[in-house]
Amino acid sequence: MTQVEKIVKGVVEGNFLLLAKAISQIENKTADAEPFLQSLLPRSVPIIGITGPPGAGKSTIINALLTDWVNNNKKVAVLSVDPSSPFHQGAILGDRIRMKDWYLHPNVYIRSLAARGHLGGVNSAMLSLTTLMQSVGFDYIVVETVGVGQSEVEVASLADTTVVVLVPEAGDEVQMMKSGLMEIANVFVVNKSDRPNAQIFANHLKQMILENAISTTPQVISTIASEKVGIQELQLAIEQHHESLSKGGNKKEFFLNKVMQLILAHKMNQVEVNEIKTKLELEYNKANFNIFKFAQEFY
Numbered sequence: 001m002t003q004v005e006k007i008v009k010g011v012v013e014g015n016f017l018l019l020a021k022a023i024s025q026i027e028n029k030t031a032d033a034e035p036f037l038q039s040l041l042p043r044s045v046p047i048i049g050i051t052g053p054p055g056a057g058k059s060t061i062i063n064a065l066l067t068d069w070v071n072n073n074k075k076v077a078v079l080s081v082d083p084s085s086p087f088h089q090g091a092i093l094g095d096r097i098r099m100k101d102w103y104l105h106p107n108v109y110i111r112s113l114a115a116r117g118h119l120g121g122v123n124s125a126m127l128s129l130t131t132l133m134q135s136v137g138f139d140y141i142v143v144e145t146v147g148v149g150q151s152e153v154e155v156a157s158l159a160d161t162t163v164v165v166l167v168p169e170a171g172d173e174v175q176m177m178k179s180g181l182m183e184i185a186n187v188f189v190v191n192k193s194d195r196p197n198a199q200i201f202a203n204h205l206k207q208m209i210l211e212n213a214i215s216t217t218p219q220v221i222s223t224i225a226s227e228k229v230g231i232q233e234l235q236l237a238i239e240q241h242h243e244s245l246s247k248g249g250n251k252k253e254f255f256l257n258k259v260m261q262l263i264l265a266h267k268m269n270q271v272e273v274n275e276i277k278t279k280l281e282l283e284y285n286k287a288n289f290n291i292f293k294f295a296q297e298f299y
């Protein structure tokens with residue numbers, strides 16, 4: 001049996017030990033990782049990106065989505081990117097509590113990934129891992145990323161369907177719409193709709209979407225994730241988006257984007273940061289230091 005076949009067997013049986021090992025192999029970029037990745041034959045399994053500001057309810061939403069999927073006997077992989085800032089250190093623990101029903105379930109595999117320390121970007125590691133998940137028998141892959149900044153936008157670009165989770169008092173995030181959020185969202189969720197002004201906010205959002213109408217208009221779904229309200233509507237919106245993708249979609253553009261990210265990551269891997277640092281220490285105080293000349297040495 002090949003390594004992939006053994007992992008598939010494990011996933012069928014609800015034993016994720018070999019899968020976890022393969023992930024570490026990829027994360028640590030061991031010598032075996034590249035040939036292993038090149039042996040993968042991914043199926044077209046939907047990758048659902050769930051992104052949004054800290055505490056918006058992303059994990060609670062995933063927790064609720066899992067109920068229906070598992071009841072329908074689906075296998076689901078959840079990858080959550082640990083934010084690197086110390087401000088968020090509670091997040092991993094929080095996720096463990098929020099998704100506690102699922103940590104030991106044979107149909108669900110949950111893994112946190114460090115966002116820090118991936119030279120060449122967390123997205124190349126993510127691309128490897130989501131492709132792995134698509135190759136070993138999962139039916140859905142969920143990627144949770146915190147925030148609405150550029151790096152999250154990049155990670156979201158790996159997903160087939162990106163769900164942006166907001167809360168009714170998300171004034172600042174709405175400002176962020178202008179800087180890219182609008183383009184990445186395939187579905188908007190207004191979570192915590194039990195709070196005041198939720199409907200006003202949802203209407204405002206819909207209006208903004210219409211005003212900024214790009215090629216497609218994302219749906220706006222109101223949820224109370226902690227009470228599993230609106231989850232079925234969300235599930236439907238995700239399915240509908242995925243169907244629209246497989247109909248026409250811009251597959252070539254999608255793959256081009258991924259290939260560019262792989263090339264970038266590969267090039268970045270060849271950069272010896274420590275060597276640059278050592279040389280820089282010798283040079284940067286000199287009167288004739290020129291950064292372009294200096295950098296050229298490493299091209």
Ligand SMILES: Nc1nc2c(ncn2[C@@H]2O[C@H](COP(=O)(O)OP(=O)(O)OP(=O)(O)O)[C@@H](O)[C@H]2O)c(=O)[nH]1
Pocket residue numbers: 052053054055056057058059060061090091094095098146191192193194223224225226227
């Ligand atoms: N009132 C209310 N609280 C909610 C709702 N959904 C989630 N919460 C609560 O909001 C808090 C944060 O929820 P999480 O699911 O951890 O949010 P998150 O977006 O995953 O957070 P991070 O991963 O830390 O960014 C928890 O205390 C949840 O119980 C909701 O619909 N209404």
Ligand SMILES: [Mg+2]
Pocket residue numbers: 058059060091094095144
């Ligand atoms: Mg979370």
